[in-house]
Amino acid sequence: MIILDHPYVSEFLKDTAAEMQIPVLKNEMAAEISSKKKLRLLEExxxxxxxxxxxxxxxxxxxxxxxGWISENLGFTGLPAKIELFKNKIKFRELLERIYPDFYFQGVEFEKLDEIRVEEIKKPFIIKPVVGFFSLGVHKVSTDEEWGSVLQRINTEVEEIKGRYPVQVLDTGKFIIEENIEGEEFAVDAYFNRAGKPVVLNIFKHIFSSENDVSDRVYFTSKAVIENYRETVEDLLKEIGKLAGLKNFPLHIELRIGNDRRIQPIEVNPMRFAGWCTTDIAYFAYGINTYRYFLEQLEPNWNRLLEGKEEKSFCLVMLNRPIDLDLNKIKAFDYEKLLSDFEKPLELRKADHEMYGFFGYMFTETRDSSWGEIERILKSDLKEYITFK
Structure with missing residues (x-):
């Protein structure tokens, strides 16, 4: 069964729901889609x-x-409690204390952020909303001197983004401060099947332009990423599944893996895979329809799916604007110029920057020999594609 909702449903997901004739909750978004795709809609x-x-x-x-709808209507399933366990980052850290007893974190009300004695907190540390989404309001603090400017940016961001998403998705009323997790960052789409076994559907590596960069500009998946990290990720998911009692449960988990292979979760997003349907890149890369795999309880045959995938990566490029760029001064974004700067763009999905604060995203297939195109966009402020008023 499936619930389709704002802000975005990809054509790929629409087609999947229509082809499978899976029961879909009738709401505003689903009714609009069904007028064109003939979904199997059910009243509440x-x-x-x-x-x-x-x-x-x-x-x-x-x-x-x-x-919010799930919380109000499906309490008998036990899902609301599990969702809260993951969406609330403080409850999530408390859950993991049995695995990571020495991990430092604390919750702080937004109004009391300026009362923090930052010199008493070990650095670097990360500060972010307790209930968050898309790296909104996330900052890394490496020195005492940085705290003033970070606090100022948080205040600016809260003013700009409050009201853009429901509080179940993004709540800037309370923040969590937690120790910085060392290692390379990854994001994983996975589900727990009816027996409670974790099934990995994709692993993205998240790369950054600098030490203090916490943006979502570039993620990529490849044969090497899957082969090198799948077993490590599965072992962690087994531990989380036991602690939370997960069955028939999809999730998107972000984590870091150190040079010593020690793995540490950053956060878990429940009931979904990568946001804004970016999970669709698994189909472009490996032919995996993540929605169908979960709903039909399928498992990837990775040995077969990774054949012929050597020396190439499949990249997700988020077209997020720089923080200091005033949205009101933007006239247009040149998507055609963007596409021309990549060897093999696979799909471009545009977003209304005035409504959502970013321009959309793109999937690419990038050969190792052409990796320079990814390094360039990773460091770009995108102003070469923007026309200003």
């Missing part, structure tokens, strides 16, 4: 009753905007 009461009849069944939501 029917949808809830069917879940009761099925008992434990796979339920997927493309957007965290639907978490």
């Amino acid at each position: 009461a029917e949808f809830i009753e069917l879940i009761k009849e099925k008992g434990e069944c796979p339920l997927y939501s493309n957007s965290e905007n639907s978490l």
